Amino acid sequence: MKIIHVHLTGKRKDYYFSTIAAIYDTLTASEVGMTLNTLRHAGLAGGGTVITKKAIIKQAELLTRSTRLKK
Template structure:
């Protein structure tokens, strides 16, 4: 299973219409957004304990890490 980082924007960012964004890593979040836009730094997120189902909520965004559930090939069901 792969992890997925969900960023839900609480404030409008100029030129960005989407509120929900999904990333494959914490580092990937900062290829799209600046720390100012999401309200936290990459270093903060790396040490925040998101892997245990934690959630970061601030005035700019809600950031959580979840598991992407998929089906293995060759498994019927």
């Protein structure tokens, strides 16, 4: 599962989202430092990082514990 971490540098706040679009349900383009469409094309895929004047945005894989028991 992918997770997107948004760190607002001026406010020193961290947010975690499941999709790029979900970021803009909570934060404005002004708070993030770029619009939804620009962020979609900015290269987050594959664990990339995007840095704006207001935020650091990273996409990574969320590691979870396997629910299957090993014998």
